[in-house]
Amino acid sequence: MAPSKVSTPSSKHSLPLHSAASAHHDQATKARPNLNPPVPDIPFFTPQHRVSPGAVFGNVENVPTLFQPLTIRGRTLKNRIVVAPMCQYSVAPDGPQAGCLTPYHIATLGHYALKGAALTFCEAMAVQPNGRISPNDAGLWCDAQIDGLKQVADFVHSQGGLLGVQLAHAGRKASQTAPWIGGGPDGRRKNGMRATRGVGGWGPGDVVGPTGGHEMVWDGKSENDPDGGFWAPRGLTIEEIDEMVEDWKSAAIRAVRAGVDVIEIHGAHGYLIHQFLSPVTNRRTDQYGGEFEGRTLLVRRIIEAVRSVMPISMPLFLRVSATEWLEDSEFEKAAGESWNVDATEKLAKILPDLGVDLLDVSSGGNHRAQNTASFRIKDYQTRNAGRIRKALKAEGKHMYIGAVGLITDAEQARDLVQEDGHAQQHLEESTLADEAKAAKEMTDAQNGKEAQADVVFIARQFMREPEWVLRTAQHLGVDVAWPSQFLRVRFPKL
Template identity: 35%
Template sequence: MLYTPIQFRNIKLSNRWVMSPMCMYSSENGMANDFHFVHYGSRSQGGTGLIMIEATGVEPRGRITNKCMGIWNDEQAEKLQQIVNFVHSNSESKIGIQLAHAGRKGSTWNNIQIPVEEGWETLAPSPIPYHPTERIPHALTLEEIKTQVQNFKEAARRAVKAGFDIIEIHGAHGYLVHQFLSPLSNIRTDEYGGSFENRIRFLIEIVDAVNEELNDNTALFVRISGTEYAENGWDIESSVELAKILKQHKVDLVDVSSGGNIHGAKIAVFDGYQVPLSSQVKNKAEVKTGAVGLITKIEQAEDILQKGDADLIFVAREILRNPYIAVQGSFEMNENCFFPHQYLRAKISS
């Protein structure tokens, strides 16, 4: 199944391998550069079905660090378009971008909050810092929430113009959308807090706004944390219910990760540790899902798909170590996969 095509709207992926979005902390003023061109381009030469650009801030305060990627202006989008054009012209890979806002977890370096003079005032649904030693984030007003929804919408418009095949909304890992979802970080008493329906409102408004910029030639994914590993927090049951609603709002796939919102949460980490979360969301909500989390071996990835635990395999650290995991896996499994014509003399068949 790893080398079976799959379609989302009009976007057909040639295989199930996905380069998971991973921050590179290498931008100046949110701009992509030569490093990013080579970094993402090399994975497309390795046969990866879908390349996901790292978490990209929809406004300057939406970045995790001041070296993170942005798409809050046209110049940034035009630079990203160069990467998109290379991938489309020189491979069979599709390419997506993860739109993000760090919220209270922004203005950091090496996971330590930097002074506001060097960074910025952070934002959140409620005045609760991620770590008790950090400064209290500004609680968004109703008008400011609407502005953030618009920021996602405008970022999506730029991404579509740049030619991205897939847009993913980052609703995981304790960033702004996740902060709204969790009753532990969202203690609002207005229409964006309290009940499950109110806490998911921000995300649903973003999904609807982004979909206004899309057509059948651009698919929509949402990344969530299946659980945040905390009592009375966001959990897998909430994720399943959210996924059912996202499906109704034209979300094509739910990318299921976990954690990130509660400092000090105890997480048992092992190979494929998040796959059961993907499986529950996929099978209980009847949606397409992506599995991610220490998936390092070709046989492991194939087994996940065969068991019906996911539809796509998101690979992070392993694809940093080996940009050519997709094509190498095709050699081992005697399957067809894109291979650059410039390198054909080195192709191995078995």
């Protein structure tokens, strides 16, 4: 006699149970509360955390500002720790999946949210195909890229986190290969490698900037130099600038459709907006060049365009390089000035009226001659953020300030020490306790001392240590929630 088939939920023709016992069981199940409820309104099951990971249990009044919630427009960050955008060069360069986020991004970005980050940013997403840093960068220049972003947003939301996107255009720094190609197998070579059309790049003619010509190549190397990593840009026309503003606007619409919580405009690190801001790289003689008002016109137009299609409840951030570290350089002297903290302060004061809610303060990246000695001082960016925050407060302007690159890691632990009369770099791996203390002090206002930033943006340290939020809370003695599935391995209190 053949064994009877057992109906399972995956069977094509599951058989209904009609017995009185099963009916009683169904009624009892409905009456009993679900002790392990799922997160609603997502296309997969994951248990709903009773308290969102990274959020403080109970009263938050006596905990450091770093772990206090912050509401910006209609979004509330459960703590002040943000995962900064980090390029991964891990999407298809062409075809129907070009620029689309994949399960890789759910795995990486989702893990940061699972481990307690309040706001996790996707990597820079290009508003035009030729705005990618590399052919393998993500984008939001077409509707086909919405679904991949929505899947990441769904997972991050299911873990109690917020998701942000950074809209960007690389300008003259576009069409490079991934760092593990141009930078060698260990990714440590400082300059990249130009991506030709044969490897998915777009090369000369489609790499653009405010000003064109071989003198505007980022690394100063000719196209015949095998060690060169950048193409010579072509100067944008007025019509192309108008089109670009519309493309930024369209990308913002797609981000809203995908369900993200925050949009950030990338105006830092030598990418297109920064190139327009700097008199060193912007030599235009039309309305987009010249004095401060002309050089800031593009970013002001982009801000207004993006803000116009965002819900009133959605925060808008802007990332800038507070200085390009070219003070007293030959390039600054040739241009008459460079982009510096004074210029950033002046820009910051007009941003709140344009609808920007937070200024994400970074530095550098626009020129190969930047004075990297500044980077050896641990608080080189903290001080810039604090100065801008103080200037805004003095003007009666309200805008939050975020500081990026401030948590001490192997690069940021460099100190200048005097030894035999010579300044030498001293590399010192800081402990997590030191990092926790630095982040706490940055956001706390105590003993008459102003806080230097309202939130901290952390990048590479999350790649090394995805549980950074949980470990920092442990070292600061703050009782925060852990993911439900990880409770059995929760850190003991120090």
